[in-house]
Amino acid sequence: MAYAAEKLSEEKVFKDPVHRYIHVRDRAIWDLIGTKEFQRLRRIKQLGTTFLTFHGAEHSRFNHSLGVYEIVRRIIDDVFAGRPEWNDDDRLLTLCAALLHDLGHGPFSHSFEKVFDFDHEDFTNKIILGETEVNKILLKVGPGFPAKVAEIIAKTSEKKLVISLISSQIDADRMDYLQRDAYFTGVSYGHFDMERILRVMRPREDQVVIKKSGMHAVEDYIMSRYQMYWQVYFHPVSRSAEVILTKILHRAKQLFEENYAFKYDPLHFTSIFLGQVTLEDYLKLDESVILYYFQMWQEEVDSILSDLCRRFVNRNLFKFVEFDPANEYKKLAELNSLFKKAGIDPEYYLVVDSSSDLPYDFYRPGEEEERLPIHLLMKNEELRELSRESEIVDAISGKRRTDHKLYYPADYLADNSTKKNIKQQIRALLELE
Known part of the structure; x- marks a missing residue:
């Protein structure tokens, strides 16, 4: 039997708190889960620093990747199978892409990417196409697979239809992480x-569409996403961490x-700091490695590095105030000057952080990120863009919400410390007294 069609002699299941069971019958999927590159995802948290705010948020990219696979499996096996618009030859391709979509995430994901100008999708691509266990298994399906x-x-x-199952405004990726992150954050x-x-999803040539009868469930999904971003993903304490x-x-x-x-040489970071990171170096990094360095760097002679590491390890985080960069830039310049006079380096201890989200958007040609809208399938087989039928979605369509906060170390500004007058001025500017 060809490897692409090979099934396990007995179905394997993973017990899952969100989907109850995750089912695996395909030999290729089972083999991919067993690779070292996929197992590495057990050591990468799905929600980065959020565990310091919601103590249950310890779940991993491994959990989430299995969840996305399971949602896609259910869609194509239980809903799309036998429909003329769905090509069953794409089944294994779709399942593999769903399973491996987050394979290139690094430790603390987006923070790590921002600092070193990495893109996890680039590393996902390198893992899939490079000399890896994952690549060897995919090659067994076919040379171009x-x-x-x-x-x-x-x-x-x-x-495009396969892509929209994994990456669109209503996809398996979002449907899994919203429910999984809600479960683990409580x-x-x-x-x-x-x-x-899932029951009202229908395949079309270039995207998944939703039967009109399922519109209210989609409205609920979009509002869930909106609330999760502002209550969990952009939580100011997690952002402080x-x-x-x-x-x-x-x-x-x-x-x-x-x-x-360094007392504790950053060996795992050397190629990254030099801008010469290899895939092999990258795959050696996970959150346990990063946290080891943070633990050790608490003992460094450099006071800034040791202090910041102590803060992270012991959860002594920065406090914050609401901040409007457009209208308060003069205040920020004054605070910068006062921090320097107080002997506190503003580069590391006075930080403006911005959060921004666009909960739903319709197609806007020519924009940098063209979002494929959600389409409803009407009874007459016509497709209608969601916000034209839903007043709830119309009310938030295209409306970006942005929030800015200014983070600072409250303990460094205490009254009983040195340079009291300067610190009093800082506290007054921050409206702390």
Whole structure:
């Protein structure tokens, strides 16, 4: 039997808190899960620093990747199978892309990417196409198969329907992470009727569409996403931890460039700091490695690096105030000056952080990121863009919400410290007294 069609002698299942069971019958999927590159995702948290705010948020990219695979499997096996618009030859390709879509994420994902100008999708591509265990398994399906999987994840494939299952405004990726993140953070915002949405999904040539009868379930999904972003993903305490994490990595890089003599040499970071990171180096990095360095760097002579590491490890985070950069830039310049006079480096201890989200958008030609809208399938087979039928969605369509906060170390501004007058002025500007 060809490897692409090979089934396990007995179905394997993973017990899952969100989907109850994750089912695997395909030999290729089972083999991919067992690769070292996929197993590495167990050591990358799905929500980065959020565990410092919501103590249950310890789940991993591994959990999420299995969840996305399971949602896609259910859509194509239970809903799309036998429909003329769905090509069953794309089944394994779709399942592999769903399973591997987050394969290139690094430790603390987006913070890590920002500091070193990485893109996890680039690394996903390199893992799938490089000399890896994942690549060897995909090659067993066919010589061009790894490239096909990579193209789906990179959204460059001509198979738009397959792409939309994994990456669109209503896709398996979002449907899994909203429910999974709500479950592990203990909040109720991310819950919506996924069963209903799956039942009313229909394949079309270039995207998944939703039967009109399922519109209210989709409205609920979009509002769930909106609430999760502002109540969980952009939570100011998690962002404070992210700010400190980012500043630790910046400081370590700067010290390395200045030939600082580390007590604990950043061996795992050397190629990154030099801008010469290889795939092999990248795959050695996970959150346990990063946290080891943070633990050790608490003992460094450099006071900024050691202090920031102590703050992260012991959860002594920065406080914050609301801030409007457009109207308060003079205040920020004054605070910068006062921080320097107080002997506190504003580069590391006075940070503006911005959060921004666009909950739903319709197609706007020519924009940098053209979002494929959600289409409803009407009874007469006509397709209608969601916001034209839903007043709720219309009310938030195209409306970007942005929030800015100014982070600072409250303990450094205490009354009983040195340079009281300057610190009093800082506190007054921050409206702390």
